[in-house]
Amino acid sequence: MQYISTRGQVKPKGFIDTVLMGLADDGGLMVPVEVPAVTEDTLQKWKTLSYEKLFLEIFSLYINDEIPQEDLRELVRRSYSSFRTPEVTPVHQVNDSLYILELFHGPTFAFKDVALQFMGELYSYVSKKQNKIIHILGATSGDTGAAAIQGVRGKEGIKICILHPHQKVSKVQELQMTTVDDENVLNLSVKGNFDDCQKVIKELFADLDFKSKYHLRAINSINFVRILAQTVYYFYAYLQINKGEQLPKINFCVPSGNFGNIFSGYLAKRMGLPVNKLIIATNENNILERFVKTGEYKPGDFKMTHSPSMDIQVASNFERYLYYFLGEDPEKVSAYMKELQQHGKITISPEDLVKVQQDFAAYGASNTQCLELIGDYKKSYDYLLDPHTACGIAAYEAEAGEGEVTVTFATAHPAKFDEAVRLVDIKQPFPPQIEQLFTLPQHQKIVEYDKAEIVRELETFYQL
Template structure:
């Protein structure tokens, strides 16, 4: 298995080189040169596997034997040893047609832990094997930052800097990042929105001299390993649902940066017989508009009750577009150039029909989000976080009468108590979250100014 860029101007790479490259050197995103197909018979054999065993099966198709099996196994079991649920991502039945895949049992109570605990182990492994320093640089709309920091804090040979939008993440998300006082962690709180943070990151990764000098590595979903690690729980959820061999299964996914839903698209291309992939967004509904109209055009930014999805420019959209247009790198590059110059991409005709065959999408308004939380608390005694509520609302909009739905619970509701308190629901915080409010914070507030951020990064990287 080799890895190539969506834009076609990077020499094919192996697995570890792909991990280290993150954003492709030509500005594209790295993808496998071919996608392995899992047979129906193999899927049935996998039905009884634990999460860790399933992870190892899936990764074995992609690692090119560059990591000895026993080393990979140790990383996987270490990554999930501190999850609060033995299943890692347990499946919770809500009613006869709806299941919730709980992705919030990791150390920061969010789905990003599932991939980033492993990526922290992987980066540490590579750093030790190659005897090289690794500087991880990422942007977060809330959950990625905390999960990434927890994955690598205190690890020798690794420094991590995370940019988050100042005042635009939940208080718990902010505290999970900024109460960490490890010397290898830098939190920059940027006066702007997530798209502003993400643009700085992409610009710095596109500066190949800066990237090379400071050994920059990506933790965001621009790194293919994030995508692949998330693909595992699509397989796990599908195989755990009773009746999945006989009924059509839809999966509804709260979506902001398109990474999580693209992981499902990859799983489906690998042979997992998902019926509908449902994209749930909020008022920042660029993905809904694209699916319904074919126009991919960033709109005005809106702050919502589901801040992790307050994104207008979805990084992983490029990966999907590559496959949508028949893996044509020249055409893909032209589309991305048009996005830069014209501010939009437009898909029409049969290509748009393919998009609508691949996905359904719903932009969930704030009021519906809160109504859904209240409804499921009263009817089922199950408290949803606002992002999961958007996923449930989208499930309700698109799930057919003879179909089963799985909605991803992407975060614990305690992370977004600001929204839940609006509907007079008082929740008890887990002890780990309650303790955050008593801890001092460590962050640097900066303007949305690339030069200022670069100077802070240089000082951080060059201090022993």
């Protein structure tokens, strides 16, 4: 399998080179030259596989022989050994039409663990095999940072710096990052929002001299490994629900901010997973909902909500979808991205909008609706939603058709967002791993939203 850039200016790369590149050198995102096909017969064979074995089957379609099977198996074993359930991503049935895929059983209680624990092991493996220094640089709206740090903390040959928006993540999210006191970890709390942090990251990765000098590697979902690792749980959920001979299509409803998680579902569908609808759930930062409903992709005014991990206006992985939507034509992708840069928006034709709406449905939940659903589902089903999952439930209720089966993603444990849960007069017990965070000292540097200041901090950190 070879990988190319959505903008067409990067020679085809192998799997490991793609991992190390992260953001493509031409500013695009890396995608496989072709998407492997999974047949119904293959799905039938996969029905009895454990999560780890299914992971191996899917990744083997994408990595050729670059990682020996025994080595890959060990990476996967270590990646999921810290999860609190052997299913890794168990499925919880709420009623006849709704299932919740619980993605919060990893060490930091969020869906990012599923991909990032593996990425941490993979980076460590590559560093040792190639005897290369790896400096991971990423931005987070809350969960990515904690999961990435947990994945690589203390690992030899790796340093990690995470930028997060100052006082715009939940307290637990902040503590999960900033209570880590390892020499190979730097937390920068940026006086801005997530989009500001992400903009700096993209500019630094686009500076090829800086990227090469400091051995920068990406942990955000601009890295294709994140996308591929998340694809596994779409297949896993589907196979857990469909135990009979018939494999009907089902809906997936996904809380989404940076478009990475929902794009993983789009990739699974292109591979052959029988998906009925891919439903994008957003909060009041609803650029993705507006695009699906109107055909205009235009960042709006940033709003702080009860679901801060989705407080994003510029969705990085949108470019990957554009690539496939535009018939895998890198020239057209480049033209659209230039239009976005110059005019601040992308507008597609009414005819093209019909095509988009065949791929996705979308719904944006308000803050009020999010809180109401947390209370309603606790009362009706004795199931406590985190605010991001509540956005997903709102989208499920609005967009799923009668008689359809829907899997809604629970992207985080509610204890990570107790600020929102307490607004509904619900008192929840904290898992001991989260409770102890409040007793630990914090380690972070608060910086202005200033690229030059951030670069100075990075240079000092990487040279230590």
